[in-house]
Amino acid sequence: xxxxxxxxxxxxxxxxxxxxxxxxxxDVVSTERTISNxxxxxxxxxxxxxxxxxxxxxxxxxxxxxxxxxxxRFDFMxxxxxxxxxxxxxxxxxxxxxxxxEAKRILETFQSxxxxxxxxxxxxxxxxxxxxxxxxxxxxxxxxxxxxxxxVSLQKExxxxxxxxxxxxxxxxxxxxxxx
Amino acid sequence: MALKGNLSDFTTTQLLxxxxxxxxxxxxxxxxxxxxxxxxxxxxxxxEGKLIYAELGAQxxxxxxxxxxxxKLTEDQARLIHERLQGKTDKQLGHRLIQSKLVTQNDIxxxxxxxxxxxxxxxxxxxxxxxxxxxxxxxEASRITIPIDLEMVIMEGSRRLKESEQLQEELPDLDAxxxxxxxxxxxxxxxxxxxxxxxxxxxxxxxxTIRQIAKANKLDDFQVRRTVYGMMQAGIVELILxxxxxxxEPKKTTRRGRRPEQTVAxxxxxxxxxxxxxxxx
Ligand SMILES: Nc1nc2c(ncn2[C@@H]2O[C@H](COP(=O)(O)OP(=O)(O)OP(=O)(O)O)[C@@H](O)[C@H]2O)c(=O)[nH]1
Ligand SMILES: [Mg+2]
Numbered sequence: 001x002x003x004x005x006x007x008x009x010x011x012x013x014x015x016x017x018x019x020x021x022x023x024x025x026x027d028v029v030s031t032e033r034t035i036s037n038x039x040x041x042x043x044x045x046x047x048x049x050x051x052x053x054x055x056x057x058x059x060x061x062x063x064x065x066x067x068x069x070x071x072x073r074f075d076f077m078x079x080x081x082x083x084x085x086x087x088x089x090x091x092x093x094x095x096x097x098x099x100x101x102e103a104k105r106i107l108e109t110f111q112s113x114x115x116x117x118x119x120x121x122x123x124x125x126x127x128x129x130x131x132x133x134x135x136x137x138x139x140x141x142x143x144x145x146x147x148x149x150x151x152v153s154l155q156k157e158x159x160x161x162x163x164x165x166x167x168x169x170x171x172x173x174x175x176x177x178x179x180x
Numbered sequence: 181m182a183l184k185g186n187l188s189d190f191t192t193t194q195l196l197x198x199x200x201x202x203x204x205x206x207x208x209x210x211x212x213x214x215x216x217x218x219x220x221x222x223x224x225x226x227x228e229g230k231l232i233y234a235e236l237g238a239q240x241x242x243x244x245x246x247x248x249x250x251x252k253l254t255e256d257q258a259r260l261i262h263e264r265l266q267g268k269t270d271k272q273l274g275h276r277l278i279q280s281k282l283v284t285q286n287d288i289x290x291x292x293x294x295x296x297x298x299x300x301x302x303x304x305x306x307x308x309x310x311x312x313x314x315x316x317x318x319x320e321a322s323r324i325t326i327p328i329d330l331e332m333v334i335m336e337g338s339r340r341l342k343e344s345e346q347l348q349e350e351l352p353d354l355d356a357x358x359x360x361x362x363x364x365x366x367x368x369x370x371x372x373x374x375x376x377x378x379x380x381x382x383x384x385x386x387x388x389t390i391r392q393i394a395k396a397n398k399l400d401d402f403q404v405r406r407t408v409y410g411m412m413q414a415g416i417v418e419l420i421l422x423x424x425x426x427x428x429e430p431k432k433t434t435r436r437g438r439r440p441e442q443t444v445a446x447x448x449x450x451x452x453x454x455x456x457x458x459x460x461x
Contacts, residue, residue, distance in 0.1 A: 002450065004450060004454070023458070023461055052378050055457060055458070055461070057453050057454060057457040058453065058457075061450060061453055061454075063454055063457075086451070086454075156461065160458055160459070160461055163458050164455060164458055164459065167451055167454055167455045167458070168455075170451050171448060171451050171452070171455075174444050174447055174448050174451065175448075177444050178444040178445070178448070
């Protein structure tokens with residue numbers, strides 16, 4: 001049994017949990033929790049959080065989707081999550097320009113972990129205030145080769161499209177490697 | 181037939197086999213000690229040789245409690261329902277919960293089934309305890325019962341018992357805590373984490389003992405041992421033994437077999453299968 005994974009990242013409230021929830025066959029396991037039961041000896045909050053979804057392909061192959069938490073204090077988890085990933089999606093809340101810088105920082109951090117393909121998803125396009133993908137590309141100063149896709153995380157077809165575009169990019173990269 | 185004795189002479193496996201073969205109807209009460217060596221009684225009921233219900237001492241076998249433990253109701257919901265619908269039978273309660281769309285019928289069935297199995301599987305690990313079988317005694321009529329084949333339970337219980345004995349040796353101390361290994365990077369490749377493992381990952385912190393992590397995630401000793409052991413083997417976490425942190429590394433962390441590097445063609449095949457699957461979603 002082979003398990004492959006993709007990471008869904010992006011700033012706080014970008015729509016990562018919704019994105020995974022739209023395609024995962026299991027309820028998204030949202031692991032951001034605190035051990036808060038006063039009766040217990042534990043005083044601290046937990047250190048790690050992530051969302052977790054699954055798509056079974058066949059008997060030998062399963063795809064896991066990991067959603068990262070946006071907060072900085074979980075940065076150390078990003079690297080662990082990114083290890084061995086097939087690719088990643090940077091979700092941006094297109095209605096919140098104040099988060100664009102953070103999105104860029106996250107993108108660069110993940111790029112530094114691995115040279116896997118990625119796509120940027122301009123989320124919440126159903127919102128009238130949403131910045132169109134092309135404007136987002138300019139603001140984020142993304143290379144023309146990077147796909148910036150319109151996205152509505154709450155809609156399955158839209159999420160499928162983002163994942164497929166990422167997979168096509170992965171195929172292209174493999175083709176390049178193969179012809180070397 | 182007066183069926184009375186002690187588990188040290190007559191094991192859970194043997195008892196269940198007997199009840200299965202003789203197609204007994206009634207309730208088996210076992211008095212033993214739980215993990216915290218507190219006295220508890222497990223009541224396991226059967227109808228014509230099929231397991232139908234189980235309750236473990238003070239744990240509470242009411243439907244609200246079962247659904248809460250299964251994560252289908254929040255603590256607040258469970259409390260509220262308990263207050264509002266006191267005096268209702270589990271069956272009536274179940275109807276109301278389904279009607280109000282708080283849970284589905286399947287949630288109820290699966291949660292009860294899991295609850296019953298948890299109690300019975302737990303019993304397999306009791307080495308000692310006096311039991312008696314009351315022929316004809318069944319759970320209160322208000323309870324929702326679900327028939328479960330004993331053969332499957334016996335097989336799975338025995339398997340768990342064996343595994344649990346092994347795990348107990350590998351990971352004797354649940355008061356140890358966990359931390360991520362310093363550089364887990366290379367090792368995490370291709371590790372296939374289960375949902376239980378991810379739940380535990382979120383609590384890994386030198387301040388949380390394994391016992392506390394188990395409690396927070398509603399895992400029993402066996403489940404948490406198995407999961408933690410798997411994660412240790414995968415090289416994700418390591419043990420910090422109580423009181424003397426920073427001591428020697430656990431020895432048994434042989435890495436789970438890593439997949440040999442795949443060729444480009446193999447990787448392309450994987451990606452193509454993913455594409456087909458996602459298109460068909
Ligand atoms: N209109 C609209 N709302 C969306 C979309 N995607 C997500 N949302 C909403 O945006 C809010 C945040 O979504 P989440 O999925 O929780 O975001 P997240 O990235 O997981 O957030 P954190 O885990 O807190 O960082 C929720 O209220 C979602 O329902 C979208 O495409 N369109
Ligand atoms: Mg989230």
